Amino acid sequence: MKCFYVFLTFLFITAAAAPLPAFGATTLYVTSDSAELKAESSSSAETIAELKRGAELTLETTEGRWYRVTAENGRTGWIYRGKVSEDKPDIEDIEGGGDGLGGLLGGLSGSDISADAADSSRSIRGLSPEAKEYAESTGTPQQSQDALDYVLSLSIADPEIDQFLKQGKVGEYAE
Amino acid sequence: MTHSKDISINKTITSRRNFLKLAGPFALFLSCPAYAFDLFKIIDPEGKNKDINKAKQALEGLTGIIQSAEGIDYPSEFTIGQTLALEGFQYYGLPVKNEKLQKYVTTLGNAVAKNSNRPEIPYYFVVVDTPIYNAFSCPGGIVFLSGSLVKGMNDEAELACVLAHEVAHVSHKHALSSVRRAKFLEGAAKIGTVNMQGEEGKQFRDMVGNLQTVLFDKGLDQGMEYEADESGMETAYRTGYDPNGLVRVLKMLQEKQAGATAKGSWFSTHPPLSSRLEKCYKWQKKYPDAAQMATVKNRFLTYREMI
Numbered sequence: 011m012k013c014f015y016v017f018l019t020f021l022f023i024t025a026a027a028a029p030l031p032a033f034g035a036t037t038l039y040v041t042s043d044s045a046e047l048k049a050e051s052s053s054s055a056e057t058i059a060e061l062k063r064g065a066e067l068t069l070e071t072t073e074g075r076w077y078r079v080t081a082e083n084g085r086t087g088w089i090y091r092g093k094v095s096e097d098k099p100d101i102e103d104i105e106g107g108g109d110g111l112g113g114l115l116g117g118l119s120g121s122d123i124s125a126d127a128a129d130s131s132r133s134i135r136g137l138s139p140e141a142k143e144y145a146e147s148t149g150t151p152q153q154s155q156d157a158l159d160y161v162l163s164l165s166i167a168d169p170e171i172d173q174f175l176k177q178g179k180v181g182e183y184a185e
Numbered sequence: 186m187t188h189s190k191d192i193s194i195n196k197t198i199t200s201r202r203n204f205l206k207l208a209g210p211f212a213l214f215l216s217c218p219a220y221a222f223d224l225f226k227i228i229d230p231e232g233k234n235k236d237i238n239k240a241k242q243a244l245e246g247l248t249g250i251i252q253s254a255e256g257i258d259y260p261s262e263f264t265i266g267q268t269l270a271l272e273g274f275q276y277y278g279l280p281v282k283n284e285k286l287q288k289y290v291t292t293l294g295n296a297v298a299k300n301s302n303r304p305e306i307p308y309y310f311v312v313v314d315t316p317i318y319n320a321f322s323c324p325g326g327i328v329f330l331s332g333s334l335v336k337g338m339n340d341e342a343e344l345a346c347v348l349a350h351e352v353a354h355v356s357h358k359h360a361l362s363s364v365r366r367a368k369f370l371e372g373a374a375k376i377g378t379v380n381m382q383g384e385e386g387k388q389f390r391d392m393v394g395n396l397q398t399v400l401f402d403k404g405l406d407q408g409m410e411y412e413a414d415e416s417g418m419e420t421a422y423r424t425g426y427d428p429n430g431l432v433r434v435l436k437m438l439q440e441k442q443a444g445a446t447a448k449g450s451w452f453s454t455h456p457p458l459s460s461r462l463e464k465c466y467k468w469q470k471k472y473p474d475a476a477q478m479a480t481v482k483n484r485f486l487t488y489r490e491m492i
Binding site: 147 | 259263264267268270271272274275279280287288291292293295296299300302303304305306307309310311327341382386389390393422423424425426478479481484
């Protein structure tokens with residue numbers, strides 16, 4: 011019986027010493043491609059930090075469509091609600107280079123598919139050598155190849171997207 | 186008799202030792218396959234142990250299966266998407282010749298894609314000149330929209346929802362999942378090269394043919410369409426658009442359905458509009474402030490005039 015009480019005491023001490031999260035604290039994750047931590051609950055407020063996708067935040071309070079959060083480094087600020095979720099996002103490595111089908115398709119033109127084909131800066135690129143070889147082998151009309159080349163050349167930079175949303179008063183730019 | 190008993194005991198001890206040697210790498214393999222092979226090198230640097238060599242071979246085979254099951258890498262996915270897009274231009278028509286319109290749709294599409302569950306990859310959007318009401322997405326992120334479909338819409342939120350629906354198909358890799366049994370993909374983890382003139386080239390073309398049948402004719406699995414509808418509403422809402430835009434588009438299509446061409450259209454490649462609407466009405470409840478979200482009607486109408 012004595013042993014039982016000793017065990018209970020041990021359990022109690024261990025539980026008290028464990029670093030438990032504060033009651034009611036909600037953990038959020040940045041799920042958008044990019045997100046800014048603002049000094050106030052407004053898109054025009056000063057940006058105090060650029061947050062990466064997957065960054066962990068603690069929710070402090072909400073105000074309309076804005077959440078006041080604390081980042082892992084202790085900085086506190088505001089973030090638009092559409093940029094975060096309670097579910098941790100899966101972050102994909104798009105560089106490729108594995109032993110999967112990338113190597114397989116590389117053989118279509120006798121060279122590996124370049125990892126920069128998936129460059130995250132959304133740079134301009136044309137029809138891949140493999141797709142060109144497919145087009146040749148299937149007799150795809152030149153105008154279809156030109157059409158695809160054209161579509162792949164339409165690249166949009168992030169500042170253009172922000173400007174677009176601002177003009178339309180969409181999301182964090184809503185009044 | 187004693188000798189054979191000793192041998193038997195020794196064998197048991199050896200297999201126990203080997204079991205212990207193999208247990209570590211196998212456990213490690215479950216969490217990180219690459220480290221498991223490194224551990225084998227430490228246990229048996231010269232590769233003389235037969236049991237460990239057998240285990241290595243087994244793990245190599247298992248790695249291949251896991252790679253196939255996990256799917257293909259992004260560059261390959263994008264190349265498959267490009268070949269399908271080449272077919273798409275032949276089937277549906279060429280891009281509407283208006284640079285401003287194409288840039289507008291591309292900007293809106295990328296705006297919603299940044300809030301999707303796969304924002305890491307670049308997305309491309311094109312409005313094609315066809316009377317058929319349709320939209321579809323190629324693996325890797327090339328999204329097609331028919332001019333007729335865009336013409337039938339009335340605000341930017343509606344377009345944002347349709348683009349987000351198509352982005353969801355890409356982000357969930359729906360098209361590739363629907364042809365995962367294609368012969369070309371089966372051996373993907375093991376074959377190193379393929380010649381477009383040879384058997385693998387034929388298998389590749391067969392797979393693209395299957396994708397065409399799925400996207401241009403039969404349609405994706407109904408569950409995938411519902412998933413894309415739900416994701417589309419959520420992504421549009423997260424971006425700041427009224428998620429009910431999707432409901433309005435589906436209702437518009439219901440009205441157009443009677444006199445429209447069915448072959449190759451949303452009517453033949455998507456689940457019945459009534460069942461999609463029914464599900465959308467349920468998801469609407471997640472967005473009590475939807476009416477306050479952006480619709481951006483005037484800007485949309487300016488660009489719609491360009492079709």
